[in-house]
Amino acid sequence: MGLSARKMEILRAVVTDYVKTAQPVGSRTIARRYKMGFSPATIRNEMADLEEMGYLLQPHTSAGRIPSQKGYRYYVDELMQEIQLDDDEKKSIHGIFSYEKIREVEDIIRQASKLVSSLTNYTSLILGPRLKKSAFKQLQIMPIDRQRGLLVLVADTGVIKNKVINLPQALSQGELDRIVTYLNRRLEGLTIDRITARLIRELRRDLYYHINFLEATFTLLEESLAEDESRVFLGGTTNIFNQPEFGNIEKVKSLLMLFEQHSLLANLLSRPLTGVDGITIKIGRENILEEVQECSLVMTTYCLGKEVVGTIGILGPTRMEYSRVVAVLQQVVGQFERL
């Protein structure tokens, strides 16, 4: 779309100013504040053109302009300038990945979601880390008391998952050990999402004596994997309150209620991702969920080892500081890769 250089500059100015002030931007403001060497009248003409082309909107006749969804899209694709985070911000991100503190991947993610939301003032959504995508490393069952054991699953990505399961009364420690050894041998190196079908088949053949116990265990494992799929970490859910466009209580309500439906959020985040630098930006109605059609979602995948195990996203109003959000995401994802 061949926008003239001047139109591009004006569009950029409108977006920049509107993002900052949340007020419709008038020709006067642009002329004064962005010193582009033209009179307001000239800018008015250009803005009228931009409106006709669909990049700008006028809330009402005598108001200034605001970017349309198409306008934001153009801005994000063509006009946005890369920005650098300042050193403190970078440091705070690096801090949560520092070696001494690392125990569990989940802890990092929990912290990352907090940090990202506080750095951006939007809401962070992190999906994963998903076991399914990683390879099986080992499985252990630790007896807790007569009826229960703790099933621990370790993936090669370092993700650890554990769950209490019921053990059959009759099972001796020796038998348990044999089963565990057997399972470990059989499952080694498989990606977790392959295990389901395969395990059951093999179990039937080789371990039919303990089959009830194992199937129960397995059902549990499946459940816990399914849960795993929609595991979403949220940060800064109350940040929307700071956005003037969410002064309306109904809007806030619908968003906050959405935040409780993790399966919907997981779905939102698990859409296939394609985009420059691996970053996907969904603006307004580009999102399918009605609740976020006045929002934008900036997201990207993150890796543990070489495997993509999840998505990290930032949700804010369409009037969002896209460049800053992108910078934060890149910084965080970069750190994940270094793990």
Added chain:
Amino acid sequence: MGLSARKMEILRAVVTDYVKTAQPVGSRTIARRYKMGFSPATIRNEMADLEEMGYLLQPHTSAGRIPSQKGYRYYVDELMQEIQLDDDEKKSIHGIFSYEKIREVEDIIRQASKLVSSLTNYTSLILGPRLKKSAFKQLQIMPIDRQRGLLVLVADTGVIKNKVINLPQALSQGELDRIVTYLNRRLEGLTIDRITARLIRELRRDLYYHINFLEATFTLLEESLAEDESRVFLGGTTNIFNQPEFGNIEKVKSLLMLFEQHSLLANLLSRPLTGVDGITIKIGRENILEEVQECSLVMTTYCLGKEVVGTIGILGPTRMEYSRVVAVLQQVVGQFERL
């Protein structure tokens, strides 16, 4: 406080009606809706008395009356009638305690918090289950890989807590086993909050060779116990949106932000409890936290085994269905006791 029977009836009617409608109640409404055999004029006189005595308030001259904090207090202490939950509701509560589903206490609590909030339409806050109050049963360390192990702590109340810890490279499996065995022997039967000081002393003496590793482990344990203290499960946090008194976005905001500060909530719930049937009701400004001074908190402790391990509370507007909330709480706590 000698309120005449008639005044009591009228006060009860005002509370009942106001709880239902959220509108100030007029003399006319009471006469008509609660058929008490007096004319509005009589009721007006009584209401004027009740206002003077501090049980009722008038938002403005030509409005009806609403209960004052003192009015609610009197209602709760003297006028409230016990109600029965219907069978479906009882069943749904019993359901989450049914034997087959039980794996971990935490799961039950998570479910309970959801259920309680959906049954009452208020927000549920559950503190615990706290390890500290229960006795140590066993401890195990399961190696995960060369550097890490999973520390599992089991309490006699059935609460299980686990955490990934770093293991020193030099530690052999045999040594680890010996240490674990030793620890188990020494700690058996102690309540968990006694372990801290004692363990360190004894370790110093007997295990000085591995002391670094153990102290690290122990620090971790302490951290995780501290965390444990302010472990709060929330349910139905968006239910406030349904309350007309929270139409104001600022109020909603401050409450929701409070909900993110678990240590404050823990503090709110861990106040000493005394009250009829073990149920404590804090009305409006009886709560210390400013954010909940337009709210009431109904709470009670729950037990696992014989030990009190936590608190379960329901937070709603002062204009709350107290009798229903009390009934739900009693039902839930009763089930905990049966565990």
Added chain:
DNA sequence: GGTTAGCACTCTAGAGCTTAGAGTGCTAAT
């Protein structure tokens, strides 16, 4: 003496009106 009908009075919520101010689009001059 307690109860009640009647009535003047009070107060709020909401509707309708008015106006200042911001910003536009058009025209004509540069």
Added chain:
DNA sequence: ATTAGCACTCTAAGCTCTAGAGTGCTAACC
């Protein structure tokens, strides 16, 4: 092509007005 000037438009905010709900008081009633 750009710009100054100006009439025009529209909103947000303040204002007034009014209907309606509910009161408190007085005087009559049982």
